[in-house]
Amino acid sequence: MAAQKQGEFVGSLDCGTTSVRFIVFDKYANIVAQSQQEFPQYYPNPGWHEHDATEIVEHADLCIADAIKEMVAAGWAANSVKVIGITNQRETTVAWSRKTGKPLCKAIVWADSRTKHTVAQYEQKIEKVGIQAAPGAWVKGAAGTGALRGITGLPLSTYFSAIKLRWMLDNHPNVAEAHEADDLMFGTVESWVAYHLLGGPEKNIHISEVTNASRTLLLNTTTLKWEPSLLEFFGLRESILPKLVSSSEVYGHVAHGPLAGIPIGGLVGDQQGALVGNKCLNQGEAKCTYGTGAFLLFCTGEEIVNSNHGLLSTVAYQAGPNAKPVYALEGSIAVAGSAVKWLRDTMKLIDSAPQINDLAAQVPDSGGVYFVTAFGGLLAPYWDSGAGGLLIGISQYTTPSHIARATLEANGYQTRAIIESMKLDSGTDLKHLKVDGGMTNGDLAMSVLADVGGFTVIRPEMRESTALGSALLAGSAIKLFGWDLTRPETLAEVNTKGSREFAPQLGEEIREKRWEGWQRAVERSKGWDSAKA
Numbered sequence: 092m093a094a095q096k097q098g099e100f101v102g103s104l105d106c107g108t109t110s111v112r113f114i115v116f117d118k119y120a121n122i123v124a125q126s127q128q129e130f131p132q133y134y135p136n137p138g139w140h141e142h143d144a145t146e147i148v149e150h151a152d153l154c155i156a157d158a159i160k161e162m163v164a165a166g167w168a169a170n171s172v173k174v175i176g177i178t179n180q181r182e183t184t185v186a187w188s189r190k191t192g193k194p195l196c197k198a199i200v201w202a203d204s205r206t207k208h209t210v211a212q213y214e215q216k217i218e219k220v221g222i223q224a225a226p227g228a229w230v231k232g233a234a235g236t237g238a239l240r241g242i243t244g245l246p247l248s249t250y251f252s253a254i255k256l257r258w259m260l261d262n263h264p265n266v267a268e269a270h271e272a273d274d275l276m277f278g279t280v281e282s283w284v285a286y287h288l289l290g291g292p293e294k295n296i297h298i299s300e301v302t303n304a305s306r307t308l309l310l311n312t313t314t315l316k317w318e319p320s321l322l323e324f325f326g327l328r329e330s331i332l333p334k335l336v337s338s339s340e341v342y343g344h345v346a347h348g349p350l351a352g353i354p355i356g357g358l359v360g361d362q363q364g365a366l367v368g369n370k371c372l373n374q375g376e377a378k379c380t381y382g383t384g385a386f387l388l389f390c391t392g393e394e395i396v397n398s399n400h401g402l403l404s405t406v407a408y409q410a411g412p413n414a415k416p417v418y419a420l421e422g423s424i425a426v427a428g429s430a431v432k433w434l435r436d437t438m439k440l441i442d443s444a445p446q447i448n449d450l451a452a453q454v455p456d457s458g459g460v461y462f463v464t465a466f467g468g469l470l471a472p473y474w475d476s477g478a479g480g481l482l483i484g485i486s487q488y489t490t491p492s493h494i495a496r497a498t499l500e501a502n503g504y505q506t507r508a509i510i511e512s513m514k515l516d517s518g519t520d521l522k523h524l525k526v527d528g529g530m531t532n533g534d535l536a537m538s539v540l541a542d543v544g545g546f547t548v549i550r551p552e553m554r555e556s557t558a559l560g561s562a563l564l565a566g567s568a569i570k571l572f573g574w575d576l577t578r579p580e581t582l583a584e585v586n587t588k589g590s591r592e593f594a595p596q597l598g599e600e601i602r603e604k605r606w607e608g609w610q611r612a613v614e615r616s617k618g619w620d621s622a623k624a
């Protein structure tokens with residue numbers, strides 16, 4: 092056997108909603124090796140979406156082993172990976188036991204909407220009791236909701252982790268008992284995966300990274316500390332919380348498998364990871380990732396911009412324990428690729444996700460059909476947990492092709508709604524949007540997005556931006572290749588292979604008429620499930 096070449100690479104473990112992948116990058120962001128594994132999704136009741144947290148880490152271990160095998164088969168020495176980063180689906184809530192290191196119940200996934208009643212309960216609490224905006228200063232009603240937004244950047248919603256954790260405590264007696272006995276460890280997915288890779292119950296390393304923590308409703312995004320008044324508000328003990336860490340530092344070393352002994356140097360929520368991977372590091376730069384859901388992040392630099400138009404203020408990244416945090420405005424759409432998956436798995440209109448593009452290409456437009464994909468209510472900028480999924484404008488003329496097209500168009504309309512809000516909040520109009528994620532593999536999906544949204548879509552050739560973001564943060568932590576996130580010029584050679592642009596082709600008048608149709612459809616969808624709204 093020929094001698095193995097010694098390489099210098101960075102690995103990224105991307106724990107998404109539907110799959111886990113491990114990618115090995117070189118210094119230019121060329122992919123050296125990769126492996127991807129889908130893992131089971133559980134939908135036990137309407138609106139429920141769960142993961143088995145153990146399956147997530149099992150699939151992560153498998154992906155790492157497969158990718159490293161591929162790298163070695165390509166002639167590289169096994170120790171060519173110098174550091175790894177982890178990026179992950181955000182908000183998904185895991186509760187596990189300190190004693191056993193095992194999950195105490197299924198993880199509640201970010202898109203799960205079972206907690207509508209918990210949200211209503213805490214809305215009432217803000218109304219009646221109020222929230223402690225500063226020591227001794229209680230504010231109620233709209234001022235209370237405003238204070239919550241001011242501290243966390245978030246509204247009360249089924250989307251965020253504290254609400255999901257509260258539901259677990261109220262509905263799983265074993266979780267409540269562990270809470271009482273100080274045996275409960277709470278974490279979002281990066282916290283759980285890092286705990287596992289860093290040695291599990293033997294080492295007990297319980298950390299949470301700030302971009303992920305900024306999605307819990309428990310982090311003060313200005314101080315980057317857990318907020319005691321919010322712990323009290325949600326009835327949570329401090330002992331369950333992980334230690335907060337930055338997005339780029341050495342947290343420890345991998346404890347098992349082919350990467351044993353390699354440092355973990357980056358942790359970041361996947362959407363913030365994609366922002367970094369797209370090198371949107373300066374104020375005014377934005378990207379949208381179209382995976383299971385779609386997430387548009389607009390970098391606001393070192394300033395927290397509070398939204399008055401339904402967007403979230405979130406931590407974009409913190410390039411080291413002493414670095415100043417960078418913030419973003421975010422518009423989150425719950426359903427994007429998952430509607431394509433629904434057409435494939437449940438409605439059987441297509442055999443594979445890419446086929447939606449072929450089916451939609453058979454018609455020039457949606458034939459007047461609108462699909463408000465409110466499978467579990469609507470997130471930004473509408474924030475209506477009672478909105479109902481709606482297909483409207485159907486007639487004898489409607490074919491599966493029209494429905495496929497309306498599904499792709501729904502992305503464009505929802506993206507435009509977010510961009511309009513961003514314009515109002517930041518005063519910046521986005522004429523170009525960098526995109527990535529599974530849905531952006533379809534060329535027609537991209538043309539439809541540009542036409543409906545009225546902006547130019549820029550799609551990079553190498554669009555594993557989420558994984559690349561965590562790789563950049565990990566590399567930066569040990570200054571691999573001279574990378575340093577605080578000096579963006581050190582990343583100039585990364586992912587420069589080019590991109591494809593999709594400019595809008597549709598006339599302005601038709602676009603505006605259809606936009607008006609979308610807005611009417613959304614109005615009909617809102618508040619549908621009024622009992623739960």
Ligand SMILES: Nc1ncnc2c1ncn2[C@@H]1O[C@H](COP(=O)(O)OP(=O)(O)O)[C@@H](O)[C@H]1O
Pocket residue numbers: 107108109110381382383384427428429430431432444445446447448528529530531532533536
């Ligand atoms: N060619 C395609 N056209 C449209 N949608 C696609 C295509 N390929 C994959 N998808 C959709 O993209 C989603 C997967 O994207 P991905 O970025 O891997 O998601 P996640 O990170 O949320 O798990 C799936 O929901 C799938 O339906």
Ligand SMILES: O=P(O)(O)OC[C@H](O)CO
Pocket residue numbers: 106107108109179180181182201360361362382383384423
């Ligand atoms: O797994 P994705 O790519 O759909 O991303 C999920 C988001 O992080 C949820 O907020």
